[in-house]
Amino acid sequence: MKRLLGLFVLFVVVPVLVRSLNPPLNEDVLGLIVFKADIEDPEGKLASWNEDDDNPCNWVGLKCNPRSNRVVELHLDGFALNGRLGRGLLQLQFLRKLSLANNNLTGNLSPNNARFENLRVVDLSGNGFHGMIPDDFFRQCGSLRVISLANNKISGKIPESLSSCSSLAAVNLSSNQFSGSLPSGIWSLTGLRSLDLSDNILEGEIAPEVKGMNNLRAVNLGKNRFSGQIPDGIGSCLLLRSVDLSENSFSGNVPATMKKLSLCSTINLRRNLFEGEVPEWIGGMEGLEILDLSGNRFSGPIPSSFGNLQKLKVLNLSGNGLTGSLAESIVPSQNLSAMDLGHGSLTGVLPAWILKLGSQNVLPSDIKRSSLSTTVGKALANLQVLDLSHNAFSGEISPDIGILSSLQVLNLCKNSFVGAIPESIGDLKALVFLDLSENQLNGSIPETLGGDVSLKELRLEKNLLEGAVPNSVGNCSSLVTLDVSENRLTGSIPAELSQLINLQIVDLSTNNLSGALPKQLANLPNLLLFNISHNNLQGELPAGGFFNTISPSSVAGNPSLCGSIVKRSCPGVLPKPIVLNPNSSSDAGSPSLPTTLGHKRIILSISALIAIGAAAVILVGVVAITVINLHVRSSANRPEAAITFSGGDDFSHSPTTDANSGKLVMFSGEPDFSTGAHALLNKDCELGRGGFGAVYQTVLRDGHPVAIKKLTVSSLVKSQEEFEREVKKLGKVRHQNLVALEGYYWTPSLQLLIYEFVSGGSLYKQLHEGLGGNILSWNERFNIILGTAKSLAHLHQMNIIHYNIKSSNVLIDSSGEPKVGDFGLARLLPMLDRYVLSSKIQSALGYMAPEFACKTVKITEKCDVYGFGVLVLEVVTGKRPVEYMEDDVVVLCDMVRRELEEGQVEECIDGRLQRNFPLEEAIPVVKLGLICTSQVPSNRPDMAEVVNILELIRCPSEGQEELG
Structure with missing residues (x-):
């Protein structure tokens, strides 16, 4: 037991x-x-x-x-x-x-990584999910109440299965790439309280079934391509508090049924095609706090009923065809904190409730330009933005404006204001943007402006201002833009401007300024434009920095200015002539005496001697290059060495040591050519010729095509050991936007680089030769610029300088992606600098950074940044870096910079592009290209910074919507 x-x-x-x-x-x-x-x-x-x-x-x-x-x-x-x-x-x-x-x-999102049987809230917003969502993604979602996939890169149609989620209360699919029409059953989700589908590519009309959504509190369909009329049924959604249909193509009249939305506090219909008069019945929606009807086709007067909107905080009617005057009876509510009446056709004197300013906060019609938030306040001290621009208002600017201590933006441009600029404007310590341009203001620029230490942009152009530019402007340490052109200003340019190290744009043109330019202005590090044309300035231009390359148009119309830019010698600095006696002895110790009998005196200036010396140097260079070319040709005419193939592991050695045998190394795959080495000399296989050799196409035994670069600079190549070491380093460089180096071939007289074959041809041919008969779209051009920037950033991260960036070295693959080639050749050619500056100067003309011409300046990654900047301008404008006219030479950088100075940068953009390309992307890209081509290397951004800037231009960050 x-x-x-x-x-x-x-x-x-x-x-x-x-x-x-x-x-x-x-x-x-x-x-x-x-x-x-x-x-x-x-x-x-x-x-x-x-x-x-x-x-x-x-x-x-x-x-x-x-x-x-x-x-x-x-x-x-x-x-x-x-x-x-x-x-x-x-x-x-x-x-x-x-x-x-x-x-x-x-x-990708699929049922394999998401299950909704028991989930009530799913928030995957603000990630990088992409691709299409399958139709059955929401097949089991009986308990799901909140779904947010906002701020991703999801494309395709919104799945029909979303309509089966009957318990949904909040849907946020904003800021993606959804396209097509809305699922037919989405308006049957009667429990839905919040629907946000904004910032996508959705299209079609809103179905009448919207009337059945009795619980809907907020709907946002902004920034899509919806069209048609707003259905009358929207007025039956009585709980609606926010309606945003902005930036679409809705048309017709605003349905009168919306007046039933007594709980509605926000109506945003900005930038659509609505027409007719602004509805009078809107004045009866007493719960309205925000009303934005800007950028439509409304006409007629502002309804007097708007005076009944006593809860209204924001009113934006800008960019319409509104006419008439502002009636005294339209007294805004005491809660009004933002009002934009800009870009209209309003006339007359401003009513007292605006002249006295009260507690109004006026929203600018182009808030992006100032990059300011429109914080609204109920008290006068909280007023941040006042914009009454682009109308026909008249009268004087009230001195009471100085009490607006929190004002950040003051924009009264393009009206008919008269009188002097109030001294009290200097009390606006928080002011960042001041634009009083294109009025009829007179008097002088107040000295008190120096108190606005936060001021970044000061625009007073096209007025009747007199007197001097005040020295106190030098106290505005944040100033980036100063424009006082087309006035009647006198006196000299204050030296205090040289203290404003953030200055980028200065326009003092078309005034009566006199005196010499302060030499210290040459120390300003960030200048992009300095226009002093059509004044009475005199003396020599500052030397160095931006002024070495200032556009002649920026200094024109100043008869007493001198210097090389205006092609006028400065008095008092002419070189003394050197008198040479042709009969003098060669004794170095004997001075040359002028002859007076039987011979003419020869007088040569220093500049003439320099020219003679330069000619002698060029002659010596031509002789040297001729010798080098003869040596290269003699090497090329010798019988090609037999190619022996080495197989096995990477970087394997050839089994032969015969001096006539070559060594072929492939970094992966079978190291053999199906056509043999003779194919490399076959003219029919030639793809083109570049600065350092001809390129041929051939095919490996497995059918894999490759491009072969035959270096024609053998005399500049390092020893075999150094050559192989550097090539192997380049062979390890891999990036989706770089042409991969797949192997090499070596003999003492012949060196080959074996690259992946890119089928789409070069960017140069697509831009300038119409390769394939297609014109690159803006989206294709932007992607090429971004991909090229990423490739250079990757090279610089690996401490590799490209040295030879240009459009012929940027290849386009079959999917339209750019691939940069010919990188890192400086590692193989120790005499690259001298070689490029002599025989290769023409191939890189226009792309080369100015420091290439100075042997004492170190060549850095910033040279690539310069070449990239030229490439950017070439891609955007469709013009070559240097174009030779019948009697002129046009340098692209100078041309674009001049157009920017004259406010016509849009004219530079390639005319072959369709007019609907986004200017808000194109113009910042042009400006980025100009910054990259700064004459001072330290002023150019790093390529990693360039990539970040481009991504911000294409995908500006936006606030994250909260789930409700």
């Missing part, structure tokens, strides 16, 4: 105890560890996630049910997580809320 009891304990009880002491791994722990394994956690935010824990309830970002210890919420917002969304989260069977917003997660 005891024996049987012992066996029972051994084989039954003990295993049970062991299993109880070592329970199986918790399903939530397992799922979360699998999820963590699929992603990267660069900041270590998930360090507390330990697979040895019994449950994950103490891990960061989690919330568990206190009874079951099962995970019910996962919050990892802003954890900087990278990678793809794996299947691990499918293990979390009791998960109710999933929030992974504002990370760097990528990949």
